[in-house]
Amino acid sequence: MKRTPPPPPAAPASAVGGPVGRRCSCGAADHVEAHASGPAIERSYRELTGDRLGLAAVAALARSGDPRACQVITAAATLLGRVLGGAANLLDPDVIVIAGGVSRLGPLLLGPLRLAYRADALPGPRRAPIRLAALTDRAGLVGAGLTALPPAP
Numbered sequence: 001m002k003r004t005p006p007p008p009p010a011a012p013a014s015a016v017g018g019p020v021g022r023r024c025s026c027g028a029a030d031h032v033e034a035h036a037s038g039p040a041i042e043r044s045y046r047e048l049t050g051d052r053l054g055l056a057a058v059a060a061l062a063r064s065g066d067p068r069a070c071q072v073i074t075a076a077a078t079l080l081g082r083v084l085g086g087a088a089n090l091l092d093p094d095v096i097v098i099a100g101g102v103s104r105l106g107p108l109l110l111g112p113l114r115l116a117y118r119a120d121a122l123p124g125p126r127r128a129p130i131r132l133a134a135l136t137d138r139a140g141l142v143g144a145g146l147t148a149l150p151p152a153p
Contacts, residue, residue, distance in 0.1 A: 036080040038101035044072040055101060062108050073105060074112045081116025088117070088125035099133035099140065106132065 022040070024031035034040055038055040045051065045058045048068050053061075061069035084096055096117075102109060110130065118126055135142055 032080060032083050036076040036083075036102065038104075041072055041076050041102065041105075044075065045069060048072060055104070059105050059108055070108075073108050076102070077105075077109045077112035078116040080109075081113040081118075082120045084113070084130070085117045085120025085125075088121045088128060092125050093128050096128055096130045097133050098130065099135065103132045 021029060022034040022043075023029055024034040025039070026033075035044075041058060042053065042055055045053060045068065048071070058069045058072065062073050080098075080102075088096065098109070098113070110132070114130055117130060121128075
């Protein structure tokens, strides 16, 4: 019996207009995480300015109007919004929830993310609200902990 070859690797972020060539923490190139996560925003800021700052410090600069901090956060949020718009076109979600460290950016993230999402999503999925996870960057840990618990009787 003839075997079907595996599908090609997932398209890089560049398939939605993002940058090309940044390594993800998993080792692959151009996963969204490599461009739109908290560490990715820190890296982008460092590459732009030469200053090594944490995400909270970059966010504080953006809130005070620093154009370079605003630029890197907006670029990451826009890429994430475009990727989510494309995914929503396939999945038609009722809601999109943003978690992880990047969710701590709040309105700095949500403003440009929502604009990009609405620009790329089809009319039906475009109606899905985008919200921040109540547990922010602890959502994964809480979820992992809950799955480790034995099922209720």
